[in-house]
Amino acid sequence: xxxxxxxxxxxxxxxxxxxxxxxxxxxxxxxxxxxxxxxxxxxxxxxxxxxxxxxxxxxxxxxxxxxxxxxxxxxxxxxxxxxxxxxxxxxxxxxxxxxxxxxxxxxxxxxxxxxxxxxxxxxxxxxxxxxxxxxxxxxxxxxxxxxxxxxxxxxxxxxxxxxxxxxxxxxxxxxxxxxxxxxxxxxxxxxxxxxxxxxxxxxxxxxxxxxxxxxxxxxxxxxxxxxxxxxxxxxxxxxxxxxxxxxxxxxxxxxxxxxxxxxxxxxxxxxxxxxxxxxxxxxxxxxxxxxxxxxxxxxxxxxxxxxxxxxxxxxxxxxxxxxxxxxxxxxxxxxxxxxxxxxxxxxxxxxxxxxxxxxxxxxxxxxxxxxxxxxxxxxxxxxxxxxxxxxxxxxxxxxxxxxxxxxxxxxxxxxxxxxxxxxxxxxxxxxxxxxxx
Amino acid sequence: xxxxxxxxxxxxxxxxxxxxxxxxxxxxxxxxxxxxxxxxxxxxxxxxxxxxxxxxxxxxxxxxxxxxxxxxxxxxxxxxxxxxxxxxxxxxxxxxxxxxxxxxxxxxxxxxxxxxxxxxxxxxxxxxxxxxxxxxxxxxxxxxxxxxxxxxxxxxxxxxxxxxxxxxxxxxxxxxxxxxxxxxxxxxxxxxxxxxxxxxxxxxxxxxxxxxxxxxxxxxxxxxxxxxxxxxxxxxxxxxxxxxxxxxxxxxxxxxxxxxxxxxxxxxxxxxxxxxxxxxxxxxxxxxxxxxxxxxxxxxxxxxxxxxxxxxxxxx
Numbered sequence: 001x002x003x004x005x006x007x008x009x010x011x012x013x014x015x016x017x018x019x020x021x022x023x024x025x026x027x028x029x030x031x032x033x034x035x036x037x038x039x040x041x042x043x044x045x046x047x048x049x050x051x052x053x054x055x056x057x058x059x060x061x062x063x064x065x066x067x068x069x070x071x072x073x074x075x076x077x078x079x080x081x082x083x084x085x086x087x088x089x090x091x092x093x094x095x096x097x098x099x100x101x102x103x104x105x106x107x108x109x110x111x112x113x114x115x116x117x118x119x120x121x122x123x124x125x126x127x128x129x130x131x132x133x134x135x136x137x138x139x140x141x142x143x144x145x146x147x148x149x150x151x152x153x154x155x156x157x158x159x160x161x162x163x164x165x166x167x168x169x170x171x172x173x174x175x176x177x178x179x180x181x182x183x184x185x186x187x188x189x190x191x192x193x194x195x196x197x198x199x200x201x202x203x204x205x206x207x208x209x210x211x212x213x214x215x216x217x218x219x220x221x222x223x224x225x226x227x228x229x230x231x232x233x234x235x236x237x238x239x240x241x242x243x244x245x246x247x248x249x250x251x252x253x254x255x256x257x258x259x260x261x262x263x264x265x266x267x268x269x270x271x272x273x274x275x276x277x278x279x280x281x282x283x284x285x286x287x288x289x290x291x292x293x294x295x296x297x298x299x300x301x302x303x304x305x306x307x308x309x310x311x312x313x314x315x316x317x318x319x320x321x322x323x324x325x326x327x328x329x330x331x332x333x334x335x336x337x338x339x340x341x342x343x344x345x346x347x348x349x350x351x352x353x354x355x356x357x358x359x360x361x362x363x364x365x366x367x368x369x370x371x372x373x374x375x376x377x378x379x380x381x382x383x384x385x386x387x388x389x390x391x392x393x394x395x396x397x398x399x400x401x402x403x404x405x406x407x408x409x410x411x412x413x414x415x416x417x418x419x420x421x422x423x424x425x426x427x428x429x430x431x432x433x434x435x436x437x
Numbered sequence: 438x439x440x441x442x443x444x445x446x447x448x449x450x451x452x453x454x455x456x457x458x459x460x461x462x463x464x465x466x467x468x469x470x471x472x473x474x475x476x477x478x479x480x481x482x483x484x485x486x487x488x489x490x491x492x493x494x495x496x497x498x499x500x501x502x503x504x505x506x507x508x509x510x511x512x513x514x515x516x517x518x519x520x521x522x523x524x525x526x527x528x529x530x531x532x533x534x535x536x537x538x539x540x541x542x543x544x545x546x547x548x549x550x551x552x553x554x555x556x557x558x559x560x561x562x563x564x565x566x567x568x569x570x571x572x573x574x575x576x577x578x579x580x581x582x583x584x585x586x587x588x589x590x591x592x593x594x595x596x597x598x599x600x601x602x603x604x605x606x607x608x609x610x611x612x613x614x615x616x617x618x619x620x621x622x623x624x625x626x627x628x629x630x631x632x633x634x635x636x637x638x639x640x641x642x643x644x645x646x647x648x649x650x651x652x653x654x655x656x657x658x659x660x661x662x663x664x665x666x667x668x669x670x671x672x673x674x675x676x677x678x679x680x681x682x683x684x685x686x687x688x689x690x691x692x693x694x695x696x697x698x699x700x701x702x703x704x705x706x707x708x709x710x711x712x713x714x715x716x717x718x719x720x721x722x723x724x725x726x727x728x729x730x731x732x733x734x735x736x737x738x739x740x741x742x743x744x745x746x747x748x749x750x751x752x753x
Contacts, residue, residue: 008444015451022458080505081627222665305696307628328626362506362624364668410665 054306055296056132060084061150062310062326063119063208065197066188071113075208077193077329087118088133090183096135097175099126099145099163106169109151109162110199116184118150119208121331121396122313125289126163126172138174144289145172148206152176154184166206203393209375214397216415217369219327220404222361223411226304228253228267228274231356234303235276236263262349272356273336276302279349284319295321295343298352302341308359309340319345325359327399333418333425334401363410370415372397378417378428385432387421394420400427483638491682492641493651497634502657504673504694505591506624511667514619518566534598536566539612546608555583555603555610567617571601576654576678581605586658589621595658595676598669621671630657630694636675640690643699646679653678653687660691660700674700 064083066074077083110117126145130138147163158181163172196211236244236257245256255265262279285291291314299306312331314321324331324339331339336355344351373381375395383389399413417428487494515536519529527538546554552573559568571585572593578584587599594600599618603610631639633655640646660674675692691700 005441008441008448012444012448012451015448015455018455019451019458022455022462026458026462079626080623220666222663361662361670361672362508363665363670364508364510364622364624366666407665 051300054300056088057085058296058299058306058309058323059124059128059132059292059311060088061118061120062329062331063117063121064329065117065119065199065208066154066191066194067111067113067115067117069113071111073197073199074194075197075210076188076191078187078191079193079328081190083187083191084118086187087116087184090187091133091179092135094133094135094161094176094179096130096133096138096161097177098137098141099172099174102162102171102173104162104171104173106164106171109164109171110149112151112153114153114155115151116154116188120148120311122311123148123165123167123288124311125287125292128289128292129163144287145170146288147172152179152184154181154188156181158184167204202395203390205394207395210372210397212374213377214372214374214415215369216330216372216397217328218365218367218415219399219413220363220365221327221359221411221413222363222409224358224360225272226356226358228255228265228356231265231267231274231276231302232257234301235278236265267356271336274354274356276352276354277349278351281345281350282347284345284347288314288316291316291319291321291345294345294350295323298343298350299323299341299354302352302354304340304354304356304358312339327359327413330415331396331398331418332401332413333398333427357411359411365412367412367414372415372417375417382419382428382431387431391421392419393423394425395428480638483641487641487646490648491650492646492648493682494637495652497632497637497652497655499632499634501632502630502673502694503627504630504657504659505627506695507591507621507659507671508624508668509618509621509671511664511669512619515566515615515617521563521566523563534616536615537612538615540610544610546605546610551583551608555585559585559601565601565613565615570617574656576656576676583610587618589618589659591621591623591659592673593658594618594660594671595656595674596660596671598661599659618669618671624670628695630673631675631692631697633657633675635697636692636694637677639692639697640677640679640699645690645699647681649682651680651682653680657694662693662700 061084064076064087066076068074123146126147127139127141129147129150130136130141145163146165148166149164151162151164152158152160158179159175159177161174161176163174164170195214198209198211199206200209201207232244232255236255243257245261247254247256251268251270253267253269255267257263257265258278258280264275264277266275266277268274285294292311295314299309308325308327309323310326310331312322312324321343322339323341323343324333325335326332333339335357336353338353340355342353344353372378379389379392379395382392396418397415398418400416400418402412402414404410404412418425419428419431421431484494511534513531513534515534516529516531519527519536522538525538525540527536529536544554544558552575556573559565559571561568565571567587570587570589572588574584574586574593574595577586577595582605583603585601585603587594587601596618598616601613601615603613605611637646637652637655646652655678656676657673658676659671660676662670662672664670673694675694677690677692678687679690680687692698693700
């Protein structure tokens, strides 16, 4: 009787312990629940490898500067292979350590001989860079950093990589192993374009000043105007509600989709520009990394080819990130009012502005090389006609999108300086010719 | 007494709870496996579907390659070297840039080393213009013709614009047709190409591979994409030869390896017409000139036959 009593009590204790263990397991593994509810999205994302490929491409550095033995800065480019991609693939083999504060002197570092500098046009997150280079240590870091430039040595003692914020002049350094400088040297040697530059500040941002006049090749492309139906099916249709309403106004068509018409696609036929507003995503990205990641997801959903698209700039206060098409190392302007894509997040929803014109196939160019003046000459020309140095907020060498007059499917990309005055990017020739804006 | 009953009730309740929790925990785990499966299965389900459709595919590479956008100005490289040819009667069509030539004395090939013999012939002296820039393609050749494709430093050209086709009659070579792509320039930096496996799967998904057929071979080579502004643009293209198992009919399918789109309306040996900018009148005129050229060449052949035959040295 007594033994029976003890047995029941023991069983009860075991049962209680098992229930506690199981409850603990289920509660702590709550991501399994999340995954379960996500089955729909995981199956939709079957092209994860190409998505990762696009991601790595969009966040590639856009400028490669080689500092020689005698401290000369050369902007380099290779017309046969994409240097930035090759460097990324080489760096994927390296093992990055944790990034720590560096005591290096800023001016010494950016002028140190025999180094390679990889530059971004605007801030990028270090954790995001870790994702681009598949470096788990960088990705898992507790604190994220914002930087604009990467510097490492090109001689035999390549052991440290520096990440630099050119605005605050902060420097972080990460120890690398398995890095072979001979591979880097080979890539630099193969580069077939090189021009002397100087890096100087313009309104708080470090910019590339071309010391001498630069001779650049114009390019031509066959372009594709994607049909708006492809965007309607990519952005508006979902499994629960397939009805799409339409409204015409002026030269624009607005398509409404989603359960409470909470997604709108506005098509401007005249300029081939589209605007997609999604009122269901009202979360604001809390960090630069989140902004850049969400920005990428947004442009990836549009489903335009992203081969030539690179990250151009972001505004954390405004929660805006912009992307431009890049050709042979330089951005394209006037493809639309905003470049290739502009993504904005706010409390009422997210907005993606994009162009339905995409570069398709390169074709031989009709025109000869274009010679651009040295940067200081260009700025002086602007000052001579009455602009002040303060007005010039930013500038970059870029390609002007000029539609061919005979063949509408061909666009000529003419190299020129683009200057940002009054928050507008325009060809410096246009600023010179017309002072009204 | 009461306490023991309560103990029993608790025991039953907790065992019930354990069963429930255990069950829901197991269910969660199995769901994960299921959803993961769906993600990775896409490629293998295509393979399974292909097997169900009785389509035989050998082992295909899944490795991505690299290629360029190339352009070649439409010039006449063959036309300017015609006078170098000896011991042949030829006709050259300047519209299609095609050279047709007949040998005065047929070249005899030994069955076993026909390819080696012809390769040697190509490389010697002035037999064939740019002869050393072609390589044998077994896949494109048949019992009555041997096809050589033009090779460049970027890879071989698999297109009617860079081909050398020898007509065979048993073991004798009677004549050949030749086309040649002039100077190639790189338009853009190196780009990644899709793998052979991707190309075949794309063809299958797009219903380009019929049931009960076999993939004979897959080869990456440059083909014309469009002709624009007086230049021809070449892109790396996956050439996939599909053979029907019943009829043994072969058809060549082409997939643009840069943007993975299928290039349609092209079958073996007839892919030179440009599809974008040339107008219909253009293509008509070039076709008529082909026929006139062939008439020309035959009359030319008759008149000069004896002369050439006398000067042709014997091969072998």
